[in-house]
Amino acid sequence: MRVLVIGGGGREHALVAALARSKRVDAVLCAPGNAGTAQVAENISIPVDDHEALIALAKERAVDLTIVGPEAPLCAGIVDRFRDAGLRIFGPTAAGARIEGDKAYAKRLMKHAHVPTAEARIFEHYDQARAYVATRDTGVVVKASGLAAGKGVTVCDDPAEALLVLERIMVDQQFGEAGQTVIVEEILKGQELSVHALIDGQTIYVLETAQDHKAVGEGDTGPNTGGMGAYSPAPIATEELLSYVDENVLVPIVDALRNDGVDYSGVLYVGLMLTPGGPKVLEFNCRFGDPETQVILSRLESDLFDLLEAVVDGKLADADVRSTAKPSVCVVMASKGYPGAYERHKTIEGLDVAANMDDVHVYHAGTRLGNNRVLSTGGRVLGVTALGFDLADAKARAYQAVDVIKFDNAFCRRDIADKAIHATAGS
Ligand code: AMP
Ligand code: GLY
Numbered sequence: 001m002r003v004l005v006i007g008g009g010g011r012e013h014a015l016v017a018a019l020a021r022s023k024r025v026d027a028v029l030c031a032p033g034n035a036g037t038a039q040v041a042e043n044i045s046i047p048v049d050d051h052e053a054l055i056a057l058a059k060e061r062a063v064d065l066t067i068v069g070p071e072a073p074l075c076a077g078i079v080d081r082f083r084d085a086g087l088r089i090f091g092p093t094a095a096g097a098r099i100e101g102d103k104a105y106a107k108r109l110m111k112h113a114h115v116p117t118a119e120a121r122i123f124e125h126y127d128q129a130r131a132y133v134a135t136r137d138t139g140v141v142v143k144a145s146g147l148a149a150g151k152g153v154t155v156c157d158d159p160a161e162a163l164l165v166l167e168r169i170m171v172d173q174q175f176g177e178a179g180q181t182v183i184v185e186e187i188l189k190g191q192e193l194s195v196h197a198l199i200d201g202q203t204i205y206v207l208e209t210a211q212d213h214k215a216v217g218e219g220d221t222g223p224n225t226g227g228m229g230a231y232s233p234a235p236i237a238t239e240e241l242l243s244y245v246d247e248n249v250l251v252p253i254v255d256a257l258r259n260d261g262v263d264y265s266g267v268l269y270v271g272l273m274l275t276p277g278g279p280k281v282l283e284f285n286c287r288f289g290d291p292e293t294q295v296i297l298s299r300l301e302s303d304l305f306d307l308l309e310a311v312v313d314g315k316l317a318d319a320d321v322r323s324t325a326k327p328s329v330c331v332v333m334a335s336k337g338y339p340g341a342y343e344r345h346k347t348i349e350g351l352d353v354a355a356n357m358d359d360v361h362v363y364h365a366g367t368r369l370g371n372n373r374v375l376s377t378g379g380r381v382l383g384v385t386a387l388g389f390d391l392a393d394a395k396a397r398a399y400q401a402v403d404v405i406k407f408d409n410a411f412c413r414r415d416i417a418d419k420a421i422h423a424t425a426g427s
Helices: 010-020 051-060 071-075 078-084 094-101 103-112 126-134 159-171 239-259 292-299 304-312 351-355 391-402 418-424
Strands: 002-007 027-032 065-068 120-123 140-144 153-156 182-185 191-200 204-206 215-217 221-224 229-232 265-275 278-285 328-334 360-364 367-370 373-376 380-387
Touching: 002 010, 002 051, 010 027, 010 292, 010 304, 010 360, 010 380, 027 051, 051 078, 065 078, 065 304, 071 078, 071 094, 078 094, 094 103, 094 239, 094 265, 094 278, 103 120, 103 182, 103 239, 103 278, 120 126, 126 159, 126 182, 140 159, 153 159, 159 182, 191 239, 191 292, 191 304, 204 239, 229 292, 229 391, 239 265, 239 278, 265 304, 292 328, 292 360, 292 380, 328 391, 351 360, 360 391, 380 391, 391 418
Parallel strands: 002 027, 002 065
Antiparallel strands: 120 182, 140 153, 140 182, 191 204, 191 265, 215 221, 229 328, 265 278, 328 380, 360 380, 367 373
């Protein structure tokens, strides 16, 4: 089989690496890919939004299955186009991807299906939004409804800050059309949990859990990023909690989508806040998480190609899904300045030494090849991932690998997985 992975980040490197391990896969293409995917796949320099060129590539190279990494092409309807062209592709249609691309729609769907989520108001007019926030005496979360490259959500500790954020989104149009509709919601407190469910239109299969570290600084301080690290499993996700999520979130939302005419197919990533009042949905994503994919797929023992194909063919009920009991930890190495403007074009050393360590996978995120060297191009540069006999061991191995990799002004958080290690210590 020949597969094509669309995207060029750490999540896509993890997908490419797991697909390359499949006995049924002979060749992996990745568009556009990065220096890491180039080691196991053939990179093709086509941007993720050039759907016509991607379709032409899939036809020309007789690709049997395409897997879409990022949300933007999904929301823009790449799955619909591939299917119209008679090509097999993993991911939801544009109508399904709306659950991520239109947060107001997702909120309404959740309300309708009685899915637990933060109390929220939806605004299309700045004056109304401003008037509402001005009457509040507590902090709120302000969200641009559309896709804003992970930057559309601000947790505002006081209403004055929320007014500034509203003005930036609705008046200055910081996110363009994505900010025409805004959601103002209550701040939820608790630990976050990422639940990834494969869905084939009917069957729902929950993958191993993961927890992400969004804040840039240790102890969860500083601005939010795309994710500075992750670990799997999340010990906080008990069987009981997962069956609550299945019953109260996944089943009702898949039913609500179906009632809306959408047979959701692909992965649904549920971002939850585990509040004292029970789990509540922060958001739905129509794709795999990054860096959650790196930790989840590092643990997968069964064949990823078989699994994704089962989703596409509506045969998920028969699929074989096995993961190692060994936990995994992913530490993101980032460029100075991230999540703001960051440095790039730095030469990265030590990658081979790290990659040869036992149970270590160095997933590339923002890298490219130049003059036979690996250079940094992104804010998140690498996702250094290790398995261990427990979380503390996986963490230690991941940082041993991090410590042999060098590029100018690289930084990482040193406390990835500590939350879970401390919670389980002595238990
Ligand atoms: P979202 O894209 O909606 O998940 O938001 C991105 C991040 O913002 C989440 O992962 C949380 O860290 C934070 N966030 C979103 N909504 C809330 C909320 N209601 N209360 C507290 N934090 C939130
Ligand atoms: N790890 C956060 C995300 O993928 O959205």
